[in-house]
Amino acid sequence: MKLSSLLKFNIKQNYGIFTIISGVMILYVTVIINMYDPKGLDELIALANFKMSSELMTAFGFNIDVNASLVTMVASYFYGMLIYFVLIIYVIMVSNRLIVEHVDKGSMAYLLSTPHTRIQIASFQAIFFIASIALQILILTLVGWAASEASFPGLLDVNAFFMLNLGVFLLFAALSGISFLASCIFNETKNALALGAGLPLAFIIIDILANVDEKLNVLHNFTLITLFDSDAIIANGAYVVNFFIMATISILLYISGIWIFSKRDLSL
Amino acid sequence: MIQINNLTKDFGNRKGVFHITFNIKEKEVFGFLGPNGAGKTTTIRHLMGFLNADAGECTINGMECRHQTAAIMKQVGYLPGELALLDAMTGMQFFQFMAKLRQQTDLSLCRQLIERFELDSSTSIKKMSKGMKQKVAVITAFMHDPQILILDEPTSGLDPLMQIEFAKLISEEKNKGKTILMSSHNFDEVEKNCDTIGIIRAGEMVCIEDIHSIRQKKRQNYTLIFSDTEEASKFVNNTHFAFGQLTDASVEVKEINNLNNLIKELSKYKIIDIQSEKYSLEHLFMHYYGGSKS
Incomplete structure (x- = not known):
């Protein structure tokens, strides 16, 4: 592969953050799965209510009834909010390093002084980024599945769990598309961060606010996270359209990032 | 080989380059001179395809610089004006990184250059001094034996010995038939x-000339140190050269273009020392344009 040394550089630069984020997610999902009690979740819910008000509980996505299934509980307690905050850190840091940091520091001049077009470089970085996010979620899926089978054999709705993870991947493909686009547009890291970190974080916060109170429900229309509807996925409802929309948004964001990067003036 | 035709890029505030036109023939070494901020680097960035021109075009070997970058870069060695290496690597790792991206397998030339410039390539780039980083940049530009070299202030940060080594390298490359564009704000180096x-200057080309005709037009000032005050005043009273007396025993003769005449005349006097003034860009402008700077 012509760009194999760039791949090596990317891996070397990012395996640290990848491992930390992956480790945190694995830890969380394993702990949450082991909190499940097939006889009923009343104790867990009572404990959680003891620590937090019920508004706060719903804000964080912890809204389940006592007879919830394992996958419902994991969807609510982990895929409801925790994963956003953990995985978005990875997205923000890595998107920044892949393009704009090379431009800001000037090392992009070296990459572009080799026989590669800007489109080749940017596409390569985009593919690396998406693939690394997919790997994060693949690891999470496999560990979650294994942890469930270990503690509660046969109890996990594996199909729903896989779809849940595919949904989260598509959501993060879209959110990372924003960060990647920002990384491609700007010459300076700080500007790229303002958009590439600011907007995805705003979406997450809007989602939390929208969950707090019925009156704020309208806010659900202003965040990408609404497209990831775990209730619909578990109930095997109409989630395919949302998946399709998220995939389309991701592709558009990534392609425009690459395209803009190939056209604009670079401050090198 | 390198053609720039009416290249214009306006950054506003009278910054940028305006109607730059020049040609560099195959096997020619072109010195691109100008003060800081005059537009040398901006012009070079267009050649590298980093910027979109507002007007005009540049080509390298017949290929359009903004869009045919991948094909062009197969033949080009580039040394950026700003040191922007990948900090996390050692020098050697950086060379290997660049070699792989260029699909170059033979690193023997790279090793020769490392030895020649006495670079400790096992040092991490983060810990290198400015001069060491500049050596890494020089080696990176030359190590794949490119036909065309685009060098943006290649000797900045190099110590005088390495500058001499660099000058040798340039003349060897020239003999190998390379086409070279190098920018500088040091006239002596380019000369x-x-x-x-x-x-x-200020984004516009003010002259393009071959080095011989520049040398002929060049007027040089010399400071003459006489053995004593008497000798100095004897010279001052008799000479037809333009001069300025500096101290009792030293005299500056100005705008000499025929050194032989001066030497003939000086043979009559007791001289302790002759110093030629370092020929600065400022002087070149003054002599070329009668001191008009705007």
Whole structure:
């Protein structure tokens, strides 16, 4: 592969953050799965209510009834909010390093002084980024599945769990598309961060606010996270359209990032 | 080989380059001179395809610089004006990184250059001094034996010995038939290394000439130190050269273009020392344009 040394550089630069984020997610999902009690979740819910008000509980996505299934509980307690905050850190840091940091520091001049077009470089970085996010979620899926089978054999709705993870991947493909686009547009890291970190974080916060109170429900229309509807996925409802929309948004964001990067003036 | 035709890029505030036109022939060494901020680097960035021109075009070997970058870069060695290496690597790792991206397998030339410039390539780039980083940049530009070299202030940060080594390298490359564009704000360096000189000021080309005709037009000042005051005043009273008396025993003769005449005349006097003034860009402008700077 012509760009194999760039791949090596990317891996070397990012395996640290990848491992930390992956480790945190694995830890969380394993702990949450082991909190499940097939006889009923009343104790867990009572404990959680003891620590937090019920508004706060719903804000964080912890809204389940006592007879919830394992996958419902994991969807609510982990895929409801925790994963956003953990995985978005990875997205923000890595998107920044892949393009704009090379431009800001000037090392992009070296990459572009080799026989590669800007489109080749940017596409390569985009593919690396998406693939690394997919790997994060693949690891999470496999560990979650294994942890469930270990503690509660046969109890996990594996199909729903896989779809849940595919949904989260598509959501993060879209959110990372924003960060990647920002990384491609700007010459300076700080500007790229303002958009590439600011907007995805705003979406997450809007989602939390929208969950707090019925009156704020309208806010659900202003965040990408609404497209990831775990209730619909578990109930095997109409989630395919949302998946399709998220995939389309991701592709558009990534392609425009690459395209803009190939056209604009670079401050090198 | 390198053609720039009416290249214009306006950054506003009278910054940018305006109607730059010049040609560098195959096997020519072109010195691109100008003060800081005159537009040398901006012009070079267009050649590298980093910027979109507002007007005009540049080509390298017939290929359009903004869009045919991948094909162009197969033949080009580039040394950026700003040191922007990948900090996390050692020098050697960086060379291997670049070699792989260029699909170059033979690193023997790279090793020769490392030895020649006495670089400790096992040091991490983060810990290198400015001069060491500049050596890494020089080696990176030359190590794949490119036909065309685009060098943006290649000797900045190099110590005098390494500058001499660099000058040798340039002349060897020139003999190998390379086409070279190097920018500088040091006239002496360019005079030593280049066939043709182009001067840019405030974004516009003010002259493009070959080094011989520049040398002929060049007027040099010399400071003469006489053995004593008497000798100095004897010279001052008799000479027809323009001069200025500096101290009792030293005299500056100005705008000499025929050194032989001066030497003949000086043979009559007791001279302790002759110092030639370092020929600065400022002087070149003054002599070329009668001191008009705007």
